[in-house]
Amino acid sequence: MQWAKIIIEGDALSIIKKCKMNSYDRSMIGALIYDIHQIMTKSSNISFEYIPREGNSLAHSLADETSKRKDEIYLIGGVPEYAEHLKDRDKEDGMD
Structure with a gap:
Protein backbone atom coordinates (compact mmCIF):
# COMPACT_ATOMS: atom_id res chain seq x y z
CA MET A 1 0.00 0.00 0.00
CA GLN A 2 1.11 3.53 -0.64
CA TRP A 3 0.44 5.96 2.19
CA ALA A 4 1.43 9.60 2.23
CA LYS A 5 2.88 9.27 5.75
CA ILE A 6 3.34 6.42 8.21
CA ILE A 7 3.56 7.20 11.92
CA ILE A 8 4.55 4.36 14.23
CA GLU A 9 3.64 5.04 17.84
CA GLY A 10 4.87 3.14 20.86
CA ASP A 11 5.20 3.40 24.61
CA ALA A 12 8.76 2.03 24.82
CA LEU A 13 10.77 5.25 24.74
CA SER A 14 14.13 3.50 24.38
CA ILE A 15 12.92 1.61 21.28
CA ILE A 16 11.47 4.77 19.72
CA LYS A 17 14.79 6.56 20.29
CA LYS A 18 16.75 3.69 18.72
CA CYS A 19 14.48 3.73 15.67
CA LYS A 20 14.98 7.48 15.27
CA MET A 21 18.79 7.29 15.61
CA ASN A 22 20.82 6.59 12.53
CA SER A 23 23.59 4.62 14.22
CA TYR A 24 24.39 0.95 14.74
CA ASP A 25 22.70 -0.52 17.81
CA ARG A 26 24.63 -3.15 19.79
CA SER A 27 21.77 -4.17 22.07
CA MET A 28 19.90 -7.48 21.97
CA ILE A 29 17.41 -6.00 19.52
CA GLY A 30 20.10 -4.49 17.31
CA ALA A 31 19.23 -6.76 14.37
CA LEU A 32 15.60 -5.64 14.49
CA ILE A 33 16.62 -1.98 14.68
CA TYR A 34 18.92 -2.57 11.70
CA ASP A 35 16.01 -4.05 9.72
CA ILE A 36 13.86 -1.04 10.60
CA HIS A 37 16.60 1.32 9.40
CA GLN A 38 16.86 -0.62 6.12
CA ILE A 39 13.12 -0.22 5.53
CA MET A 40 13.39 3.48 6.34
CA THR A 41 16.02 3.97 3.62
CA LYS A 42 13.45 2.87 1.05
CA SER A 43 10.78 5.25 2.31
CA SER A 44 11.15 8.79 3.62
CA ASN A 45 7.60 8.99 4.94
CA ILE A 46 8.03 6.88 8.12
CA SER A 47 8.30 8.47 11.55
CA PHE A 48 8.36 7.17 15.11
CA GLU A 49 6.56 8.86 17.98
CA TYR A 50 6.48 8.13 21.69
CA ILE A 51 3.04 7.87 23.27
CA PRO A 52 2.51 7.17 26.99
Whole structure:
Protein backbone atom coordinates (compact mmCIF):
# COMPACT_ATOMS: atom_id res chain seq x y z
CA MET A 1 0.00 0.00 0.00
CA GLN A 2 1.11 3.53 -0.64
CA TRP A 3 0.44 5.96 2.19
CA ALA A 4 1.43 9.60 2.23
CA LYS A 5 2.88 9.27 5.75
CA ILE A 6 3.34 6.42 8.21
CA ILE A 7 3.56 7.20 11.92
CA ILE A 8 4.55 4.36 14.23
CA GLU A 9 3.64 5.04 17.84
CA GLY A 10 4.87 3.14 20.86
CA ASP A 11 5.20 3.40 24.61
CA ALA A 12 8.76 2.03 24.82
CA LEU A 13 10.77 5.25 24.74
CA SER A 14 14.13 3.50 24.38
CA ILE A 15 12.92 1.61 21.28
CA ILE A 16 11.47 4.77 19.72
CA LYS A 17 14.79 6.56 20.29
CA LYS A 18 16.75 3.69 18.72
CA CYS A 19 14.48 3.73 15.67
CA LYS A 20 14.98 7.48 15.27
CA MET A 21 18.79 7.29 15.61
CA ASN A 22 20.82 6.59 12.53
CA SER A 23 23.59 4.62 14.22
CA TYR A 24 24.39 0.95 14.74
CA ASP A 25 22.70 -0.52 17.81
CA ARG A 26 24.63 -3.15 19.79
CA SER A 27 21.77 -4.17 22.07
CA MET A 28 19.90 -7.48 21.97
CA ILE A 29 17.41 -6.00 19.52
CA GLY A 30 20.10 -4.49 17.31
CA ALA A 31 19.23 -6.76 14.37
CA LEU A 32 15.60 -5.64 14.49
CA ILE A 33 16.62 -1.98 14.68
CA TYR A 34 18.92 -2.57 11.70
CA ASP A 35 16.01 -4.05 9.72
CA ILE A 36 13.86 -1.04 10.60
CA HIS A 37 16.60 1.32 9.40
CA GLN A 38 16.86 -0.62 6.12
CA ILE A 39 13.12 -0.22 5.53
CA MET A 40 13.39 3.48 6.34
CA THR A 41 16.02 3.97 3.62
CA LYS A 42 13.45 2.87 1.05
CA SER A 43 10.78 5.25 2.31
CA SER A 44 11.15 8.79 3.62
CA ASN A 45 7.60 8.99 4.94
CA ILE A 46 8.03 6.88 8.12
CA SER A 47 8.30 8.47 11.55
CA PHE A 48 8.36 7.17 15.11
CA GLU A 49 6.56 8.86 17.98
CA TYR A 50 6.48 8.13 21.69
CA ILE A 51 3.04 7.87 23.27
CA PRO A 52 2.51 7.17 26.99
CA ARG A 53 0.97 3.82 27.85
CA GLU A 54 -2.21 5.51 29.12
CA GLY A 55 -2.81 6.93 25.64
CA ASN A 56 -2.14 3.60 24.02
CA SER A 57 -4.82 1.42 25.65
CA LEU A 58 -6.69 0.67 22.42
CA ALA A 59 -3.52 -0.44 20.60
CA HIS A 60 -2.49 -2.57 23.57
CA SER A 61 -5.91 -4.20 23.78
CA LEU A 62 -5.94 -4.90 20.04
CA ALA A 63 -2.49 -6.49 20.14
CA ASP A 64 -3.35 -8.55 23.21
CA GLU A 65 -6.66 -9.84 21.83
CA THR A 66 -5.30 -10.40 18.32
CA SER A 67 -2.43 -12.53 19.66
CA LYS A 68 -5.04 -14.91 21.13
CA ARG A 69 -6.83 -15.39 17.80
CA LYS A 70 -5.86 -17.68 14.95
CA ASP A 71 -7.44 -15.68 12.10
CA GLU A 72 -5.64 -12.89 10.23
CA ILE A 73 -6.80 -9.39 11.08
CA TYR A 74 -6.10 -6.26 9.05
CA LEU A 75 -6.73 -2.91 10.73
CA ILE A 76 -7.46 -0.72 7.74
CA GLY A 77 -10.10 1.94 8.26
CA GLY A 78 -11.41 0.54 11.53
CA VAL A 79 -11.11 -2.02 14.27
CA PRO A 80 -12.57 -5.53 14.71
CA GLU A 81 -15.97 -5.85 16.36
CA TYR A 82 -14.46 -7.09 19.63
CA ALA A 83 -12.59 -3.79 19.96
CA GLU A 84 -15.44 -1.40 19.11
CA HIS A 85 -16.36 -0.94 22.78
CA LEU A 86 -12.74 -0.02 23.56
CA LYS A 87 -12.70 2.53 20.75
CA ASP A 88 -15.93 4.06 22.05
CA ARG A 89 -14.54 4.13 25.62
CA ASP A 90 -11.39 5.95 24.46
CA LYS A 91 -13.54 8.55 22.68
CA GLU A 92 -15.54 9.11 25.89
CA ASP A 93 -12.31 9.48 27.88
CA GLY A 94 -11.12 12.13 25.42
CA MET A 95 -8.22 10.04 24.10
CA ASP A 96 -9.26 10.18 20.44
